Amino acid sequence: xxxxxxxxxxxxxxxxxxxxxxxxxxxxxxxxxxxxxxxxxxxxxxxxxxxxxxxxxxxxxxxxxxxxxxxxxxxxxxxxxxxxxxxxxxxxxxxxxxxxxxxxxxxxxxxxxxxxxxxxxxxxxxxxxxxxxxxxxxxxxxxxxxxxxxxxxxxxxxxxxxxxxxxxxxxxxxxxxxxxxxxxxxxxxxxxxxxxxxxxxxxxxxxxxxxxxxxxxxxxxxxxxxxxxxxxxxxxxxxxxxxxxxxxxxxxxxxxxxxxxxxxxxxxxxxxxxxxxxxxxxxxxxxxxxxxxxxxxxxxxxxxxxxxxxxxxxxxxxxxxxxxxxxxxxxxxxxxxxxxxxxxxxxxxxxxxxx
Amino acid sequence: xxxxxxxxxxxxxxxxxxxxxxxxxxxxxxxxxxxxxxxxxxxxxxxxxxxxxxxxxxxxxxxxxxxxxxxxxxxxxxxxxxxxxxxxxxxxxxxxxxxxxxxxxxxxxxxxxxxxxxxxxxxxxxxxxxxxxxxxxxxxxxxxxxxxxxxxxxxxxxxxxxxxxxxxxxxxxxxxxxxxxxxxxxxxxxxxxxxxxxxxxxxxxxxxxxxxxxxxxxxxxxxxxxxxxxxxxxxxxxxxxxxxxxxxxxxxxxxxxxxxxxxxxxxxxxxxxxxxxxxxxxxxxxxxxxxxxxxxxxxxxxxxxxxxxxxxxxxxxxxxxxxxxxxxxxxxxxxxxxxxxxxxxxxxxxxxxxx
Numbered sequence: 288x289x290x291x292x293x294x295x296x297x298x299x300x301x302x303x304x305x306x307x308x309x310x311x312x313x314x315x316x317x318x319x320x321x322x323x324x325x326x327x328x329x330x331x332x333x334x335x336x337x338x339x340x341x342x343x344x345x346x347x348x349x350x351x352x353x354x355x356x357x358x359x360x361x362x363x364x365x366x367x368x369x370x371x372x373x374x375x376x377x378x379x380x381x382x383x384x385x386x387x388x389x390x391x392x393x394x395x396x397x398x399x400x401x402x403x404x405x406x407x408x409x410x411x412x413x414x415x416x417x418x419x420x421x422x423x424x425x426x427x428x429x430x431x432x433x434x435x436x437x438x439x440x441x442x443x444x445x446x447x448x449x450x451x452x453x454x455x456x457x458x459x460x461x462x463x464x465x466x467x468x469x470x471x472x473x474x475x476x477x478x479x480x481x482x483x484x485x486x487x488x489x490x491x492x493x494x495x496x497x498x499x500x501x502x503x504x505x506x507x508x509x510x511x512x513x514x515x516x517x518x519x520x521x522x523x524x525x526x527x528x529x530x531x532x533x534x535x536x537x538x539x540x541x542x543x544x545x546x547x548x549x550x551x552x553x554x555x556x557x558x559x560x561x562x563x564x565x566x567x568x569x570x571x572x573x574x575x576x577x578x579x580x581x582x583x584x585x586x587x588x589x590x591x592x593x594x595x596x597x598x599x600x601x602x603x604x605x606x607x608x609x610x611x612x613x614x615x616x617x618x619x620x621x622x623x624x625x626x627x628x629x630x631x632x633x634x635x636x637x638x639x640x641x642x
Numbered sequence: 643x644x645x646x647x648x649x650x651x652x653x654x655x656x657x658x659x660x661x662x663x664x665x666x667x668x669x670x671x672x673x674x675x676x677x678x679x680x681x682x683x684x685x686x687x688x689x690x691x692x693x694x695x696x697x698x699x700x701x702x703x704x705x706x707x708x709x710x711x712x713x714x715x716x717x718x719x720x721x722x723x724x725x726x727x728x729x730x731x732x733x734x735x736x737x738x739x740x741x742x743x744x745x746x747x748x749x750x751x752x753x754x755x756x757x758x759x760x761x762x763x764x765x766x767x768x769x770x771x772x773x774x775x776x777x778x779x780x781x782x783x784x785x786x787x788x789x790x791x792x793x794x795x796x797x798x799x800x801x802x803x804x805x806x807x808x809x810x811x812x813x814x815x816x817x818x819x820x821x822x823x824x825x826x827x828x829x830x831x832x833x834x835x836x837x838x839x840x841x842x843x844x845x846x847x848x849x850x851x852x853x854x855x856x857x858x859x860x861x862x863x864x865x866x867x868x869x870x871x872x873x874x875x876x877x878x879x880x881x882x883x884x885x886x887x888x889x890x891x892x893x894x895x896x897x898x899x900x901x902x903x904x905x906x907x908x909x910x911x912x913x914x915x916x917x918x919x920x921x922x923x924x925x926x927x928x929x930x931x932x933x934x935x936x937x938x939x940x941x942x943x944x945x946x947x948x949x950x951x952x953x954x955x956x957x958x959x960x961x962x963x964x965x966x967x968x969x970x971x972x973x974x975x976x977x978x979x980x981x982x983x984x985x986x987x988x989x990x991x992x993x994x995x996x997x
Contacts, residue, residue: 312803355799360779372759372780380741380748389735393762397769402776404727405760407748414752421757424715425727444710448667564942584937587919589944 313354322350333358371401373610374422376415376432377455379407383583384557384599385433388455391603392431401428410499410529412436423450429610434459435498451613453606457500458623465609466623467602471501471579474595474628475508475553478577481593481630482551483516486640487575491524491542491549493535493563495556502527505555505579524549535562543572550640551575557582564588577636579628591633602626668709677705688713726756728965729777731770731787732810734762738938739912739954740788743810746958747786756783765854765884767791778805784965789814790854806968808961812855813978820964821978822957826856826934829950829983830863830908833932836948836985837906838871841995842930846879846897846904848890848918850911857882860910860934879904890917898927905995906930912937919943932991934983946988957981 315333319326324343331339332347339347350356360371373396377385389405396403404427406418415436422430423442429451430442439452440461446452452464459466482490492509495502506527513520523545526538542549554560557580567574578585578594585592605624613619670688674681679698686694687702694702705711715726728751732740744760751758759782761773770791777785778797784806785797794807795816801807807819814821837845847864850857861882868875878900881893897904909915912935922929933940933949940947960979968974 312799355796357775357779357799359781380735380744381738383736386735386741389760390762393735393760397761397773397776400776402759402761402780404757405744405748406752406757407745418752420712421752421755424712425757426714441710444667444712561939564939568942582939584916584919584939584943587923588939588942 313356315356315358318347318350318354318356321354322346369428370426372404372425372427373401374404374406374419374425374427374430374432376406376408376418376422376430378410378433378435380405382558384456384580384597387599388431388603388606391600392607395604395607408433408435410435410496412498416441426450428614429453431455431606431610432459433457434500439464446617449617451610451617453610453613455602455606459621463618464621465606465613466621467606467609468623468625469501469597469602470625470627471504472508472511474579474597474630475505475555476512477628477630478553478579478595478636479509479512479516481632481636482553482575482577483518485551485575485637487551488518488640489521489524489547489549490518490551490553492526493538493542493552493554493559494525494527495559496529497527502555509553509555521547530556530559530562532562532565535559536566539563539566539570543570543574548572549574551577551636551638553577553579555579560592560594564592573638575636575638575640577630581631586633588635590635590638593631593633593636595628595630597628598626668711670711670713673702673705673709673711676709677701724783725781727759727780727782728756729759729761729774729780729782729785729787731761731763731773731777731785733765733788733790735760737913739811739935739952742954743786743958743961746955747962750959750962763788763790765790765851767853771796781805784808784969786810786961786965787814788812794819801972804972806965806972808965808968810957810961814976818973819976820961820968821976822961822964823978823980824856824952824957825980825982826859827863827866829934829952829985830860830910831867832983832985833908833934833950833991834864834867834871836987836991837908837930837932838873840906840930840992842906843873843995844876844879844902844904845873845906845908847881848893848897848907848909848914849880849882850914851884852882857910864908864910876902885911885914885917887917887920890914891921894918894921894925898925898929903927904929906932906991906993908932908934910934915947915949919947928993930991930993930995932985936986941988943990945990945993948986948988948991950983950985952983953981 315329316326319329324346328343329347332344375389375392380386380389393403404422406422408415412435423445431453433456434454438461439459442462446462454464454466494506497503510520524542528534552574554563560578578592581594581596582592585594670684671681674684679701683698684702687699730744730747735741735744748758759777761777763770767790778800786808788811789809793816794814797817801817807817809819809821849861852858865875879897883889907929909918915933933947936949936951937947940949
């Protein structure tokens with residue numbers, strides 16, 4: 288009988304570890320005894336306080352190693368007023384973009400002696416709030432998040448208290464925070480220009496739920512790019528919804544099984560693209576496809592996937608940079624950095640409209 | 643000037659949040675004043691202690707809501723001796739198998755009011771030790787890990803003190819822990835039986851670094867399955883190494899560009915398979931391929947990928963189940979659960995040897 292994780296209420300009963308009871312971890316006192324020094328000296332060495340001689344420090348460190356002693360960070364963080372933890376709140380680590388982001392933050396955190404707490408929103412504003420409040424109760428030094436809720440005002444007391452917030456992929460609202468965003472408009476422009484250069488005019492646009500900032504920015508850019516090319520947008524070719532296998536199947540049928548079918552598809556995020564590919568595999572039409580977001584095996588498909596690639600790694604490193612600059616000045620005004628994207632041509636976007 | 647995360651020393655200087663200084667979060671005292679109750683009453687409500695009347699509890703909860711007060715978990719965890727955190731230490735969240743695992747644990751943790759700390763080893767035993775020691779210093783209630791080091795004895799004091807350890811994908815050594823493992827031998831048996839049924843006898847085996855438990859189990863199973871079919875293993879067709887694009891390219895050349903080339907490849911993990919597909923894309927041979935581990939878009943390749951799929955989700959839920967059973971009895975003897983795997987036939991494994 289495995290636990291049905293999703294349906295359970297948020298009761299804290301399941302964690303019943305006996306840490307604290309029956310404690311058999313070596314204590315600071317035992318380290319002091321082994322090193323033959325005063326307890327206070329061990330405490331000073333552990334907390335990296337000044338005025339301990341190199342000899343005493345070496346003795347204490349030797350005893351710490353022998354006994355396999357690890358200081359209790361809960362106690363240390365209360366004394367120091369910082370926790371050495373970074374909270375990361377993202378859509379899903381199953382999404383390669385966010386997996387890369389989480390990975391980059393984790394690498395950096397390790398190099399700085401910090402640890403990462405990761406929470407997932409699944410693009411649900413209530414979950415975002417729950418996860419963030421659960422995290423901030425543990426007083427992370429910084430929070431890196433991809434907001435989905437309309438406002439992040441609920442974090443204001445923590446930002447006021449010095450927590451650095453940097454958002455990625457979308458901006459925050461109601462709090463002072465830095466933001467690292469992709470050049471969504473530039474990427475859509477490149478995709479539309481490319482498809483029009485191949486002769487397409489009936490270009491279907493399949494995007495994510497409009498609650499998502501990037502989904503809104505990209506569809507606005509699509510309309511602007513079409514207008515720039517003096518092409519009227521056929522509203523029946525514009526579909527915005529959460530990408531599911533069933534939903535995208537219906538959408539494909541709507542844009543392709545009609546008197547004047549779309550000859551090209553601009554798929555505006557990686558999850559939509561995966562479902563478009565799955566849906567097209569069962570059809571006979573040869574339709575051009577450009578994806579905003581690359582896929583891990585996009586180069587191995589036939590034809591290869593023509594895609595506007597975001598650099599999750601550059602975005603993550605930019606977020607970390609902003610965070611380190613923000614930590615000493617948590618009240619500085621928010622900055623926004625746009626990260627460029629790049630069109631990679633592999634075949635799927637070069638299918639002509641005639642076929 | 644972005645931080646070069648990998649190369650930096652483990653100095654804690656980068657985290658310089660000012661939590662604690664200039665504190666403007668509402669305090670417990672302010673909650674007491676707003677609710678018109680004693681400080682002790684607020685403390686009792688926050689810590690869910692008995693003997694507080696429903697009226698007082700309601701007053702305190704209203705004040706907590708109005709002031710947006712969140713209790714300091716660092717202080718609570720010291721009082722209670724448990725932290726409500728689960729540490730997860732895995733290879734990489736960029737690896738879909740481990741991403742699914744992390745996701746399942748995060749979902750469960752949220753449902754139980756806990757948070758997840760995630761650390762990555764990149765299959766480096768020293769990193770594993772560093773990450774785990776960084777985490778256990780924060781006293782997680784449980785640790786779910788995919789061990790790579792020869793021994794996890796360094797965790798023994800924490801296991802003795804009540805931390806529940808459950809491993810996934812590989813067992814631990816030197817500590818009492820539960821393990822959730824895939825049926826590696828059964829999966830390899832299915833793959834070899836399938837290829838031999840198509841008429842193959844020269845089946846190359848490409849696996850991961852032998853330091854990894856699953857890599858060892860699977861190559862042993864390959865030899866056993868070949869012996870069962872009375873086929874002598876050609877050692878020149880057996881290659882075990884960390885999967886890199888360059889390395890797999892050389893390996894493919896070694897097993898295919900020879901007088902008696904392999905007619906089929908058994909690729910023993912998802913990362914090796916991705917590199918084999920990449921390498922084969924540049925070649926003309928039609929070689930059968932069966933992968934141990936499925937790929938996210940394996941159904942969209944041409945031909946589709948024939949794969950032995952592990953259920954990361956079932957493995958994760960099993961690990962969580964073992965963890966919840968272990969938490970109240972952290973010293974119980976370790977249990978091992980084997981999770982079945984399943985061969986999915988899609989085309990790549992059905993290419994005959996003659997072509």
